[in-house]
Amino acid sequence: MSEKKKNTSNFNLGSNWIYIILILFLVGMTLFGRSSGFTEGKDLSSIAFNEILNDNDIDKVLILNNSRAEIYIKEDAIKAKEKYTKIVKNPFYRKGSPLYEYNFGDLQNFENKIEKAREKYNLSLDYQYKERTSILDTILGFLPFILLIAIWLFFMRRMSGGGSGAGGGGQIFNIGKSRAKLFDENTKVKTTFKNVAGLEGAKEEVQEIVDFLKNPDKYTKLGGKIPKGALLVGPPGTGKTLLAKAVAGEAGVPFFSLSGSDFVEMFVGVGASRVRDLFKQAKQKSPSIIFIDEIDAIGRARGKNSMTGSNDERENTLNQLLTEMDGFGTDTNVIVLAATNRAEILDKALMRAGRFDRQIYVDLPDLHERKEIFDVHIKPLKLAEDVKLDFLAQQTPGFSGADIANLCNEAALIAARNDKSAIHHQDFMDAVDRIVGGLEKKNKVITPKEKKVIAYHEAGHATVSWMLKYAAPLVKVTIVPRGQSLGAAWYLPEERKIVQTEQMLDEMCATMGGRAAEKLIFDKISTGALSDLEKVTKQARAMVTVYGLNDEVGNVTYYDSSGNDSFVKPYSEETAKTIDKEISKIIEGQYQRAIEILDLHKDKLDILAQKLLEKEVIFKDDLVEIFGKRPFEKDEKISDELNSITEE
Template sequence: MPKAFEDFFGNGNKQQQQQRGGPEGGKRQRQPPLPETPSPPNANIILGTLLGTYVLYKITEPSENGRELTWQTFRTSFLNKGMVDRLVVVNRDMVRVYLRPEAVSLGISRQQQFYFSIGSVASFENNLEKAQNELGIPSNERIPVTFRDEVGLGNAFIHFAPTLLLIGAFMYLSRRVGGAGGGGGAGGQGGGIFGIGKSKAKMFNQESQVKVKFKDVAGADEAKEEIMEFVKFLKNPTAYERLGATIPKGAILSGPPGTGKTLFAKATAGEAGVPFLSVSGSEFVEMFVGVGPSRVRDLFATAKKNAPCIIFVDEIDAIGKARGKGGSFGSNDERESTLNQLLVEMDGFDSSEHVVVLAGTNRSDVLDPALLRPGRFDRHIAIDRPDIGGRAQIFKVHLKPIKTHENMEQLSRKLAALTPGFSGADIRNVCNEAALIAARHLKDQVDEHDFEQAIERVIAGLEKKSRVLSPEEKKTVAYHEAGHAVAGWYLQHADPLLKVSIIPRGVAALGYAQYLPKDQYLYSVKQMLDRMCMTLGGRVSEQIFFDTITTGAHDDLQKVTKMAYAQVTVYGMNEKVGPMSFDDPQAEQQFQKPFSEQTATLIDDEVRSLVNQAYDRTLQLLTERKEEVEKVAQLLLQKEVISREDMEQLLGRRPFNEITIYDEYVQKKVTYSYRFLLEISW
């Protein structure tokens, strides 16, 4: 094990090495008996609390020789008999009675003390003077009264108890933070409240903790090939350095959530066999000034000690946003100071130190340009959502622990075709949900139907069996979904239909239609118009078959409005506005539009015209196909869920020569394999 790991793990590792026979593999030596285990901290705290409580009670406990009197007892037993020598008023609320020596004749011990409480000094003086007047005591023989302020040890302790408790709690918390921070920091050094500037990065031991390899990462072959260069350099740096080449200091892994950025970083560390320091960008910034830069310095110092190693900063946009935006005060100053220190550190360490910095973010567009320049984060690796082939590979990885009798190759292809747009995290969730559904029904194997239900669960949400619709609402939902289905069936550029359901799901979905979109990156004007018409099919169907419209088309109208505005303001697909795009991701926080009021009015008019055009076209289509909508709605009311095969039986095949992604990727492969088997048998 390298010396850097001994420095990191401290004496605990050294003790383990001694028990194993030493790092050089010498002979085993008999270990001396271990010392007695000290009492746990919690037992010591409880014991100290009980002891302190007992001492405080003994201090504040009244004296055993003291006896409290009432005013009447004091007067009749002592004052009237002339036994009182003097009186001492203590702290203006208690009177201590000192008796004459003759009181011993009455059987009173000299050690006996008497006292009584008073409400106020004035009232006590009036009562004493009145009593002495009644007894006829001359002025020169009257009882002397003195006043004294005393602070006992118990009272003093009570006064200082809050301060002592605060100091004790502070010391206890600092020791707890020290115990947790000493081993949790990147360097494993310095604890307590004074170790707040230490990095919170977690180090993973390449020998036992980083088990992820590139075989566990699927669906991103290009990104895997690009990042493999870091692995090759960390494994064999001399092959590059002898030719004068230097490894890039860092790489930005950017992409949507759930695409596997953190998994890629772990796989890089696992393949390279080097230490892996993982930290989140938000852990650098605290409420204390200067903590962020201090943690950045400590992180890079630890990385240099353990070189070669990999630093992975997740969600780097927490500290790496472009400077000079959103004011220059408060936490923004601290964030910029942390970013400046990160820039300095990445320039400070040399490539020969064999430290690679990987960073993950979902918002690479908001990062500071100084962070992305060559010499800091040289490589920009985009990890996007996988295509259908990548999804099939990811399904194969996550289907391995699932107990199923299905053909793994065929199942992964079918599920990949049914999950367009899914990320790696979504695919893993689908496999887990399928296993949960099968376990819920007490099955021994997870079958294909469970996976289909899991996909519906992820897309539309859980079935709301408790949500019972009235007959009128159910009929409205059925005709609404039938309008979507029929409109998409007769529009050439609409996505192929897979399933229609009127079973309530999720929070607000009373019904849904599932389609099979292609992995498409370019859309024409005709394709976008057909998509808008299909989305408006539910609203138009309600208008045709009912006297009124409902709120069920709220989500559809939002989608159509966004699509229309995107055509006019982003893609330049409108003749009157012209080939202009007003989309600027860098200027999200601006408070004024990048166009004039006249242009804004023109954009609104063109968007309204575009939506109305799609609405009129859909109304004409569904009016002509009113009988087909009626058939589909009645079948939905009868079965609640209908498939593509049911639609083909009702309406016939779509009037277009089409090959769906399901036919192309699933059925074609099955047909080819069947033909291959026939040829072998022949």
């Protein structure tokens, strides 16, 4: 069946072919005939006409439009004279047609000339008058209007999608049709829930929706109603669209897929019309599923854009969607799935029960889920035996499923670039460095003095984090420029569901270790700690204003999850001064703490910095050799794996 589809001709007699045929017709008319009978004629000069006229060879003169004459020759003259016989024998000559054409100029002079010759030579010729309209002249008269219409149609096609889209959405007369792509038994989706790693809670929710459609009686016989909609919410790259594809593959019912932007058009009323057409098609193929990706394109809260001067076409589209979702009965078995990563801006009427009955939060994967995602993405890769997926899962906190897919691909590219026959563990580590830190720039010009400052800065981070209980364990430190940074330290953060005050303070102290080392060794500070200062300022502000972890401000939060306080401070000026004072106190306190730690271990800090200047990259083993084992390090399997990574 698929072979037949491949061999099927894609020829389509669209408007482009109509334009080509029209042009060929105009060219043909120009070349082969200005009017009937003229193609065989031959233009006469004034002398040649006088000669034929005086010889009395003319049978009839037909004056057309008072400007041109067709000359008909007598039959006996045609047979007797060779010059006429040649024309008659021409294959293009049609019997009964004029042999010549004569442009006589002024009509009155031409008539006088014929009358004089008739009297002088006793001629028997006759002349008649006739009005004749040329088809080509008519077409040429309307040609400007034809061109204007053709140009208008062309631009309408372009603006309405260039001929693509379901239901002929590319044609101007079908612009209000839905552009949803239909997946049914003829276009089966191969993605199933087995292809979706992690997302156990979300999968359980959507599997139940699939079961609603497959076995509706199981739920309705108890008096329950099938849900009308489910909204997938979560950060970008977490697998919302992939989950919808899996639903399409598992459900075995018609699945309409489109983006929220497919409803948006420059023409008034088109969005609402497409919503109506989409739900009409879905009802006809019931039971079915409608999936609207990036629904925030049309589902934004109404009334908030009135100051921008934009029209309300998007609101009309949303109103129609609200009506359709709450308009059809529960027995139609049409379920609407939607996905967005901006749920906070959606209209409240869209989020209420009865429309989107369920909101499924698709969060960033945890450690176990990242391991499952790695298992999926490494299947097509050729891996070496030293690849440790458990360690990679721990080394990628905050990575989404899309980030992990990109990491696996980047590792394969790095291995291929180095002419390896398989992808090694170090290739994955280099890929993490590449994604998190940026491209390595070994050719960047750095003076020895700057390099020494960078080495002590990074050694300061490593030393302070090594000596603090709640700081993340170090993986490696480098002074090779990467991306916008001149040096970097990589840690293995612990996955925490909640964070205590001591843990945040230790992390801030380790972050300030770089600037503290510069102050302690050189008695000067540089601009290299900008990203560190930005990080600790955000953490300190969050401690004071968000999490209520400051004794002076108290157990109060000024965080508004709805985002409605963006233009108004929810506290007084006096409180603002207190907040600023407490933020500064926290940061300066951790800065002094970092200086004290480094002063206590200054000799070891020097050894570490010199080793960094010598090797440019050091690992955990080097710190164990210099500082000894951390007394509070947890006895975990991952510690042994960290010890095994000793070279880049």
